[in-house]
Amino acid sequence: MNKRVIWAGGVLFLIVGFSTMVNASNLNIFLEKCGSCHKEGAEAPPVEPADKAGLVWEKYFKRDRHPGNLHSSISAVELADVLTFLKNHAADSDHPVAAVIPK
Amino acid sequence: MKKTLLSVGVILAMATSVYAGDETVTIPLEDYRAIMNRLDALQQRVETLESSPQKTLPATEVKYDKVTKDIDHIYDSLDALETKSIKNKINFGAELRVRVDGYSGKNFNTINMTNFQNNLLTGMAPSQAMGAAMTHHDKINDPNNWTNRFRINMQAQITDSLQFHGRLAMYKNWGDSDDGTSSDLLNDFNRSHRPGSSNLWVDRAYVDWVPEGSPVPVAITIGRHPSTEGPPFELRENRLRQSTYPALLFDGENDGVVVTFGLDRYTGLKESGWRFAYGKVYHSDDDNNTGSPFPFLDDEEAADSTMAATFFETEIPGMENSLVVFSYAKIWDLPFYFSGPKLYETGMANTDVGDMEIWGVHLQASDIASSGLDLFLSYGGNKSKANGNAPMGLFGLLSSDGQSDHSGYSIYTGLRYTLPLESLNMPRVGFEYNQGSQYWFSMTMGTPDIFNKLATRGNVYDAYYIQPVNKHLFFRAGYMYVDYDYTGSGQHIGAPRESNATLENYYFLMDVRF
Numbered sequence: 001m002n003k004r005v006i007w008a009g010g011v012l013f014l015i016v017g018f019s020t021m022v023n024a025s026n027l028n029i030f031l032e033k034c035g036s037c038h039k040e041g042a043e044a045p046p047v048e049p050a051d052k053a054g055l056v057w058e059k060y061f062k063r064d065r066h067p068g069n070l071h072s073s074i075s076a077v078e079l080a081d082v083l084t085f086l087k088n089h090a091a092d093s094d095h096p097v098a099a100v101i102p103k
Numbered sequence: 104m105k106k107t108l109l110s111v112g113v114i115l116a117m118a119t120s121v122y123a124g125d126e127t128v129t130i131p132l133e134d135y136r137a138i139m140n141r142l143d144a145l146q147q148r149v150e151t152l153e154s155s156p157q158k159t160l161p162a163t164e165v166k167y168d169k170v171t172k173d174i175d176h177i178y179d180s181l182d183a184l185e186t187k188s189i190k191n192k193i194n195f196g197a198e199l200r201v202r203v204d205g206y207s208g209k210n211f212n213t214i215n216m217t218n219f220q221n222n223l224l225t226g227m228a229p230s231q232a233m234g235a236a237m238t239h240h241d242k243i244n245d246p247n248n249w250t251n252r253f254r255i256n257m258q259a260q261i262t263d264s265l266q267f268h269g270r271l272a273m274y275k276n277w278g279d280s281d282d283g284t285s286s287d288l289l290n291d292f293n294r295s296h297r298p299g300s301s302n303l304w305v306d307r308a309y310v311d312w313v314p315e316g317s318p319v320p321v322a323i324t325i326g327r328h329p330s331t332e333g334p335p336f337e338l339r340e341n342r343l344r345q346s347t348y349p350a351l352l353f354d355g356e357n358d359g360v361v362v363t364f365g366l367d368r369y370t371g372l373k374e375s376g377w378r379f380a381y382g383k384v385y386h387s388d389d390d391n392n393t394g395s396p397f398p399f400l401d402d403e404e405a406a407d408s409t410m411a412a413t414f415f416e417t418e419i420p421g422m423e424n425s426l427v428v429f430s431y432a433k434i435w436d437l438p439f440y441f442s443g444p445k446l447y448e449t450g451m452a453n454t455d456v457g458d459m460e461i462w463g464v465h466l467q468a469s470d471i472a473s474s475g476l477d478l479f480l481s482y483g484g485n486k487s488k489a490n491g492n493a494p495m496g497l498f499g500l501l502s503s504d505g506q507s508d509h510s511g512y513s514i515y516t517g518l519r520y521t522l523p524l525e526s527l528n529m530p531r532v533g534f535e536y537n538q539g540s541q542y543w544f545s546m547t548m549g550t551p552d553i554f555n556k557l558a559t560r561g562n563v564y565d566a567y568y569i570q571p572v573n574k575h576l577f578f579r580a581g582y583m584y585v586d587y588d589y590t591g592s593g594q595h596i597g598a599p600r601e602s603n604a605t606l607e608n609y610y611f612l613m614d615v616r617f
Contacts, residue, residue, distance in 0.1 A: 025473045027423070093574075094342050094343050094616070095343060096337075096343040096344035096345075097268070097329045097343070097344060097345050097346070098329055098333075098344055098345075098346060098347040099311065099322065099324035099328065099329065099347040099361045099363055099378065100266070100311040100313065100322045100324065100363065101322065101363055101365050101367075101374060101375070101376035101416075102313045102320035102321060102322040102363065102364075102365035102376075103320055103365050103367055103368070
């Protein structure tokens with residue numbers, strides 16, 4: 001019984017460790033790459049994924065509507081991750097439901 | 104150019120004309136000739152310009168005109184769209200779930216309530232009447248049970264500080280025609296095509312109001328609440344949080360009011376709030392007494408069951424996508440029957456049997472360290488306070504005689520793991536376990552699984568696999584095994600007895616949300 005538990009724990013540990021390596025955090029990339037300019041008092045206003053629908057975000061970057069030369073500060077892969085994050089939390093995405101907590 | 108020419112001419116005329124005024128101006132001949140030559144040159148340039156064809160407007164100017172017109176058209180379109188958007192007061196979404204279940208139950212008893220009532224009317228003692236109406240089942244199977252669940256979700260941002268949420272729902276067995284409202288001419292084949300009733304099931308209808316100018320952040324949530332399928336059920340439901348309350352303690356459609364104080368700015372804790380809730384669990388009116396002229400008024404039988412509760416919740420410091428909730432609730436005057444006086448033909452009125460306290464702690468973390476692993480642990484406790492009422496000497500609060508108080512507990516834990524297989528759209532596997540004690544009681548009658556597994560007085564093992572197809576469609580296959588240690592799981596009346604009953608449930612479902 002103990003051996004089985006140890007084996008199961010080991011397998012779980014390996015799976016989690018492996019997936020930690022392959023899964024980058026889109027949130028962190030969004031915060032790092034977009035948050036440096038998009039914040040209160042900075043050169044660009046704060047941006048929320050829920051400002052637009054997922055498809056609208058996709059078109060926004062496809063049409064190169066972002067002011068300035070975005071490609072000089074963010075790679076194509078990073079931009080794809082940012083877009084994934086924006087779409088996952090876009091206005092038309094699934095949102096948590098509960099009695100609201102005011103800020 | 105013409106102006107220049109004209110000016111020179113005027114000056115010259117003024118200078119040379121003896122008729123222009125009383126004075127005569129004399130200029131040297133050379134100057135006169137120079138002026139005349141200059142005048143001729145200018146005249147020639149004017150004639151050349153006037154005789155040359157008109158030049159077209161530069162291309163950029165044409166493009167500018169077009170863009171200006173386009174913008175005007177876009178403004179017109181935007182006006183129409185904005186007007187339409189403002190008139191569209193509610194955003195609608197929908198959910199459809201088709202599920203097939205197989206059930207297998209062993210060693211359990213069922214009571215035929217009609218027979219029970221008839222036995223009472225013949226003068227049998229209640230315990231005898233119940234015994235005679237009871238059937239023991241060694242094993243029972245239903246391998247092919249299909250259901251449809253359809254929901255219409257609604258949301259409206261009425262003002263910056265006022266939001267509305269609603270949900271209408273239908274949930275039925277396939278081909279279900281044998282309920283009390285059916286007839287040979289009105290049944291499941293034509294219920295939506297024949298006049299029937301005005302029924303429309305409202306799962307949720309509430310507003311979140313955040314009063315402006317309040318010195319402390321406060322929100323009032325009032326109506327039919329988001330009180331079903333709470334944390335951590337969203338993991339197995341492959342969606343985000345769906346209820347204010349942890350699923351282990353409260354999972355049911357509930358009317359009430361919740362006042363929430365936001366604490367982020369005071370505590371520095373993200374998503375932290377302290378809630379105070381008030382609601383009604385049971386309202387004792389007379390609407391199942393068909394002879395009553397005022398079925399909607401209080402029937403003066405059991406008292407209303409009211410509930411007051413408080414909750415503190417926050418994100419766990421330093422851990423994104425996490426949640427901890429501390430809960431306490433008290434319910435006063437639980438009734439003998441939530442559904443009213445079913446046994447009214449016996450002349451027995453409904454009554455209340457006592458009070459119940461429920462409390463708990465829920466911990467949850469999703470996508471821990473970006474690993475794809477979600478974990479949760481929930482603990483719940485309850486304590487009854489019987490008031491001495493015990494209908495038929497059998498149905499006191501968590502007891503037969505209504506003379507004793509009891510405490511129970513339950514633990515609920517599990518995990519979900521998102522497999523890093525992009526080729527399979529990141530499928531998920533999950534396992535859950537819960538265990539409830541002899542006197543465990545929870546207000547969880549509205550769980551998505553129809554067996555109310557979190558109320559189990561015994562052990563429950565639950566495993567599932569989620570296969571997403573896209574963001575709107577997923578399939579889930581699962582297996583649940585329930586090993587009951589005591590009878591009456593989910594019931595607040597009667598004394599729990601030892602039990603050997605078991606239940607197996609295997610299922611496959613399709614879920615579409617958009």
